[in-house]
Amino acid sequence: MGRYTGPTDRLSRREGVNLFLKGERSYNGKTAIEKRPEQVPGEHGKFRSKFSEFGVRLREKQKVKRMYGLREKQFRGYFEKAARVKGVTGSILISMLERRLDNVIYRLCMGSSRNDARQIVSHGHVLVNGESVNIPSYQVKTGDKIEIREKSKKLQRITQALEFTSRRGVPEWLQLDEENLRATVLRNPEREDITFPIEEQLIVEFYSRV
Numbered sequence: 431m432g433r434y435t436g437p438t439d440r441l442s443r444r445e446g447v448n449l450f451l452k453g454e455r456s457y458n459g460k461t462a463i464e465k466r467p468e469q470v471p472g473e474h475g476k477f478r479s480k481f482s483e484f485g486v487r488l489r490e491k492q493k494v495k496r497m498y499g500l501r502e503k504q505f506r507g508y509f510e511k512a513a514r515v516k517g518v519t520g521s522i523l524i525s526m527l528e529r530r531l532d533n534v535i536y537r538l539c540m541g542s543s544r545n546d547a548r549q550i551v552s553h554g555h556v557l558v559n560g561e562s563v564n565i566p567s568y569q570v571k572t573g574d575k576i577e578i579r580e581k582s583k584k585l586q587r588i589t590q591a592l593e594f595t596s597r598r599g600v601p602e603w604l605q606l607d608e609e610n611l612r613a614t615v616l617r618n619p620e621r622e623d624i625t626f627p628i629e630e631q632l633i634v635e636f637y638s639r640v
Contacts, residue, residue, distance in 0.1 A: 487636035490629055497626070498527050499544050504567075509637050520630030521621040528619040531556065531576075532566035538606050538613050539595040540578060540588050555582035570615050577612040 481489060495505040512523035527533065532541075532548040535556060541547025548566045550556060556563055557577050558570065570576065578588060592608060600606045601623050605614045621630075 484636075484639070487632045487639075490632040491636045494524075494527070494628055494630075494633060497544075498530070498533065499548065506637065509633065513637075518621075520634045523633065524621060524624055524628065524630055525619050526569065528624065529569045529571070530566060531558070531563060531568040531570060534570050534576060534604065534613075534615070537601055537604060538576070539592050539598050539600065540611065542587070542591040542594075546587060546591070550585075550588065555579055555585065555588070572615055572617050574615040575612065576615070577610070583611050 491505070495502065498505075500508075508526050509519075509523055512519050512526055515522050528537070532544055532551050535541045535547035535550055536544045541550050551566045551568075552564050554562055554564045555578055557579050558568065559575050562579065578585075582588070588611070592611075595606075595608060601619065603615065603617050603619045603623055605616050607613065
């Protein structure tokens with residue numbers, strides 16, 4: 431199945447939480463999920479019902495998968511890689527998702543949404559350690575230098591996204607030189623760095639049972 435291209439508000443309404451998929455509009459308090467938090471999308475606007483234990487785990491997995499804009503095969507691949515690494519699988523999974531280059535560009539406020547950041551990367555506007563990288567899933571590591579290539583620094587979509595840096599903030603594991611559109615990965619992201627409500631243990635339990 432291809433990537434979802436329908437209304438992004440529909441995904442947030444389905445999961446019952448703002449997934450921040452609409453760029454800066456996600457921060458103005460006027461998204462559909464904030465206007466109709468009790469309704470799921472559909473012709474008749476059904477109200478939310480209680481989920482089974484399996485349903486709770488499924489919805490958590492779907493929420494995180496949709497937030498990072500991944501297909502099921504991609505998301506499961508990250509889980510399987512995380513499960514092979516020594517440590518807490520859920521925390522490792524979230525760290526791997528955060529270290530995707532498209533997510534890093536989003537976290538640096540160089541893209542208005544993860545989808546926007548994904549396009550910025552895939553269109554060749556980003557350099558990592560001086561080399562062009564156009565793979566959104568590229569995993570950054572401690573010490574990496576990330577920057578917008580010189581000829582792309584005046585792109586409107588990037589400069590407009592940076593106007594909201596003060597509102598969104600840059601996580602502590604990244605250091606941004608906003609004037610020169612350069613950044614450094616100071617360390618790997620830790621679970622405490624992700625403030626969005628994620629219960630990663632439910633995802634681990636979901637994949638452990640299917």
